[in-house]
Amino acid sequence: MKLILLGLLLGTLPATLAQQHNFTYSELQPCPMGSFELATQGPKDVVKPCILYDVQPPNVSNSNATSSNNNSHGNTTTIAIVQVTPSSCSNHRDGAVIRVQKMNAENNGKGWVIGFNSDHYLQFRLVSVVAGNDRNLTEATYQEQHQSILGSMISTLNAPYIIGSCSGVSNLEKSVALEKKAILMAQVGPPGFYTDRNPYVFGFHINSDIYPLANVQALQFLADARNQDPSQFPVSVISRTKSEFFQSTCRSAISSLQSSGFSNLTEYFYDHAADEDGDGDINQFDEDYLQGLADAACPPGSGDIEGFHPALFLCTLTEQDILIPRLMENGCSPTSIWLTAATWTWATNNPDVVPYYQGGGQWHPAFDYADSYFESGQALLESNQKVYGYAGSYDQVVSYAIPAVFAEHLVSHYQLVDVPDPMADLQNEEAREFLRRELTVLNTDTLFGPVRFNRFQRNNGRDAAATQWQPLNDDRSFRNGLVSPLLQAEAQTVIPSLNALECEAGSFVNNSLIEAQGALLLNTCSGCPLDTFTKSPSRSKQCEVCPEDSTTVGLDTNEYCVYREDNLLPTWMLALAYILVTISWCLSLFFAIWLFRNRKDAVVRVGQIEFLLLLCFGAILSSATVVALSMQAGTGEDTRFASTGCALAPFFYAIGWVLQYGCLSAKTYRLYQVMQNANRIKRKTTGAMWQILFACMLVDIIIMICWGAINPLEYQRTDGTSSVDEITATVTISSVGRCVGSNPDSSPWYFAGPLLAFHVALMVSTNILLYKVKGISDRYQEGKYVGLASVLMFEILIVGIPVFIAVSDNSVAVFVVLTGFITLADISILCCIFVPKIMFSKKGLNEGISVGESILKKSLKKAETRESMHRTFSQAPSRFSSASKVSFASEIMPNSSGHSERGRITQEPAENPSESFVKHTMPSQSSSANGDCQD
Structure with missing residues (x-):
């Protein structure tokens, strides 16, 4: 047993000694893997301190060259820039390499021109060291390695500039910068990092406290547009306390809200690591505790309260996964939601949840700030993917822009000097201090945007990137769109949220849509069912039934019920x-x-x-x-x-x-x-x-x-x-x-x-x-x-x-x-x-008149006259002889052909017109007075 324990002790001794070793720059070896591969190392992976990048001007061959005026061109100065990072921070270091390489290649490898006569040149040597895997080492061990390596690099390379590390270890560099009097350009957003007023610490990041201010301004515009007193506008803030970033961001929002008159404001700050209810779960993951916060900010049934549409500010890391579903259950209909995680990977992993959520950040792909090498920050990231094999983040744009600020700092300082000598000034304490002070008033443009420093030596060259998830893609899917700064914005802030608006006439609030859609701020209005209506905009959760004999069939909206008078034929x-x-x-x-x-x-x-x-x-x-x-x-x-x-x-x-x-x-x-x-x-x-x-x-x-x-x-x-x-x-x-x-x-x-x-x-x-x-x-x-x-x-x-x-x-x-x-x-x-x-x-025909005689009016008249005379003669006295009767009739009707006693047609050698007409019209037969005749 003793032998086993002794073996274990001897096995762990090298690792312990390695952790206690104070590394110097001169003993470091090149890293065995690339930047992105280093970033993927897990808590169990050991990463020894190593030199990741040593980017030197083309004319410098000595790997131990320092900031100096000695080079093949004679009037070229090489300035050393150093950076120390843990293995995980690939974005914070890789952008700087691209920028330094491009600057050194200017003027056929001489670098940037400085001086009044444009006959001197400026080049940079960028040395980037990985101090180890901070997820594998204890905090104290990593701190010791990081600080010792950084101090050694500044001294060895005579480096006047430091590119800050990622925010988790950034505090380790402030004391080294002050001790070595090297300018540290930190990549840290929260304002607390700069409160000690270290004269050598400059902040390149935009102050994260201004992230939610665009949302506050949008709320103020909304109140003005409604002619509404801001003090009547409910606002709830839920935030962590044990984090500089989270707490200062939400405190800033509260301060801005109060100064704008939003006094109806409730704050819910909590220690995420504490166990408030003593159930054994820390607050960050305590479902009961976080649901209680959600109930306090937006009580159950609050959607039924007329006019209660609170604006919510959530400064959380993971707690939103419990808070937001609870708000949905409560029927909450917020005017807006500002969430720290709205610009993080969490949002892209929860696309159904984030529609119309607002957030803030340092940079946005829609920014069109450009420099002489790239037309935008997005173009840089696309180039980085080709070079390093991964899609970079805004931190890469920041690290790319920092060497540009250092170069602009020196170019600006020597623009009126005939014979610039940066090395002499950097070795002179008074001149070095003047250079530092001159950086505080620098105003320059970079791929990150305008850069200038306030009295805390923080960059306030532009506003933060305020964003909102809107349907801006061609397929109307939601993406995180830029809504501020105004000159860079690609969309306007949508406020109030669709869920906070009254439903149009003909529709009602359908809370089941929130669960179906999975989003709290989307429209929850549904059209009224058949034969129901709402005649005015409201937040009603049900529609009224149409009066008898009326309907909503055929209407675009169920604003009214329609009785149709079709005016059909009775x-x-x-x-x-x-x-x-x-x-x-x-x-x-x-x-x-x-x-x-x-x-x-x-x-x-x-x-x-x-x-x-x-x-x-x-x-x-x-x-x-x-x-x-x-x-x-x-x-x-x-x-x-x-x-x-x-x-x-x-x-x-x-x-x-x-x-x-x-x-x-x-x-x-x-x-x-x-x-x-x-x-x-x-x-x-x-x-x-x-x-x-x-x-x-x-x-x-x-x-x-x-x-x-x-x-x-x-x-x-x-x-x-x-x-x-x-x-x-x-x-x-x-x-x-x-x-x-x-x-x-x-x-x-x-x-x-x-x-x-x-x-x-x-x-x-x-x-x-x-x-x-x-x-x-x-x-x-x-x-x-x-x-x-x-x-x-x-x-x-x-x-x-x-x-x-x-x-x-x-x-x-x-x-x-x-x-x-x-x-x-x-x-x-x-x-x-x-x-x-x-x-x-x-x-029928009169007796004695044939059909032929009846056809023509003229012949019919003669026939009727004849028959009338015949009847007269038949009834007359015997004084009329037969001969006289015939003679009289012939005088009356000289063309008459005669007739039988019953008026039948007799055949004569010559046809009169009437008889011919009968034959033409009645070719088969003719008719007698009662309708019978023959042809």
Whole structure:
């Protein structure tokens, strides 16, 4: 056992001795690995002190060269810059290497020009040493190594400048800088680091106390915009106490808030390492304790408190992982959240949590500060990734800019000196102090931004980088955008948060969205469900139910409930329309049946039954237009059926009209031709007349096909007037459904106009033809009755067209006008044509008058006169002899062919015109006085 213990003791002795050894610069060896690999060493990895970088001017070959004026160019001064870092701080050292290399390469390797005559040059030697792995060594051991190596380097290399280490060990360098009177450019943000007023310590970082001030300013602007007293604005601050950075940052925010009038402010400072509730968990990880802080800052149910939208400032390291979920559970709706971790890796690892969170930092990729080597800090980081193999942070931009400040310091000091001698001045105590003082008033531009120092020798050349997570990417995903300084900002601060705003009318606060989205500051408003509403902006958590018979269907927002007056055709009107259509159809069918049953009657045969039947069918089609127009659809209903009706209506009416008047024109034209050709014994067949009808129909069909192809009618519903009932939050919208052209670039009148003109022309030509056959008896032609119907239609048009124009915006009135015009026109045509024919057929011919004699008015009149005389003679006294009767009759009717006792037609060698007309119009038979005749 003793041997084992002795072996263990001897095994640990070298490590103990290594820890107690005071290293000097001269005994250090080059590092066995690169900067980034060193940074990845863990707590168990031993890293011996070593020289990581020794960047020398091209003309310097001695590795032990110090700051001096001795070089191959004679008038070039080389100044040594030293840096000591733990292995983990790669970003704090690598940027400086890039800058020094580029400065030394200026002027063909001579370096920067200094002096009034521009004939002297300045170069730098950068030596960067790794003092060990601070995560592997005790704090005291690492401190001893760091300080001893730094002091040795300053003395050995005669270095007037120190680039500060990373903030965790930065305090180790202040005493060395003071002792050696070397200027330390520290990379530390909290102001407490500079309170001892060490004259050789300068702070390159922006004061971290100003990180939250942009958020405070945004709150002040919000209060001013609302004309709100800041003292009524709730603010809560939760912060650690045992950290210079966290505590000073939130204390700064409190001071700025109070000076701006935000007196309604509560502070919750805690020792993160203490166990406040004694449960064995330190406060940093104590869930119960941290949830209690969240409850105090934003109590459960606070979202229901009108106007309670606190601004939250959280200066925490990891505690936000417990605080934020608790705030969500409480229904908190903060105006804003400022969080120290909003600019750290924690934020990028929690993208669903951080939308619209605000933070602050030293630098931002959106900064466009440039120098002669890089157009921006981001360009430097991209170059670093190519050189060192990792993506650097803002600390690399800082370490890059520090050697530039040292160079500008010397260049500025010697700009009016003919023979600059930096080494002599640095060795002279008085001159060295003057150089130090001159640095305090330096004002220069760097890749990090403007640099100048305040009375604490802190850099205050610009404001801190204030940021907010906003949807700034092309895909609208959130990224940490720059909102301050104003001249560098890429976005404006969004305040208040979306969750603190009232929901718009038609929506409500849906707290379940917070859990679903995982973010506290996103919009939590949802649209009201169907048939519910909110009529004004509010934080209401539920919507009101719509009054009976009203709905929110079809609305963009549920701000009101809508009662829609569709102005559909009332039932009684549809019933009246269908009654009129039924009358028209029944008359058409009745007259068609009558024609068929009386097809051998002379009235029917001379009237040409085929055309009369088509006229009845035309009336049916024309009246069907009313049925098509009666198809309608309410709001939100399928309009396909109604649109089909709109498209068919012109076809029904056009074809029906042309069948009616086309048939009348064709049959009348045939009567006219027969009458003209009777004496020439030319037969006019019905086949020739079909061409007239087909030609008329072809014109209509061509127009209708073009209409249907280019601009077919469709059913559309448009909103008209509306009225609002503020008491019931109901909007009554009056809409109208009508048939309109589907092509807005083409008017339906482009087709309806020619169609109407053709129909009028057809009607006029028909009446002209009827006038020309006025010599034919009314028994066989319809001139007088069609003329009467045409007059009636013109009267309807004269009255209907102005009414139609006046009520064109009222679909109900338009339907009434069209129904009346169409059905009355059809009924009048049918009745004016067929009622007289039925009456003539029923009455028959007078006894003794043949069909041939009855066709022409002139021959009918003679026949009636003859028969009247015959009856007179038959009833006269016997004083009239038979010879005298015959003589009298021959004088009265010299061209009469005589007749039988019952009025039958006798064959004579010569035909008179009436008998010839009978043969042309009735080629198969002729009829007697009661309708029977033969050819």
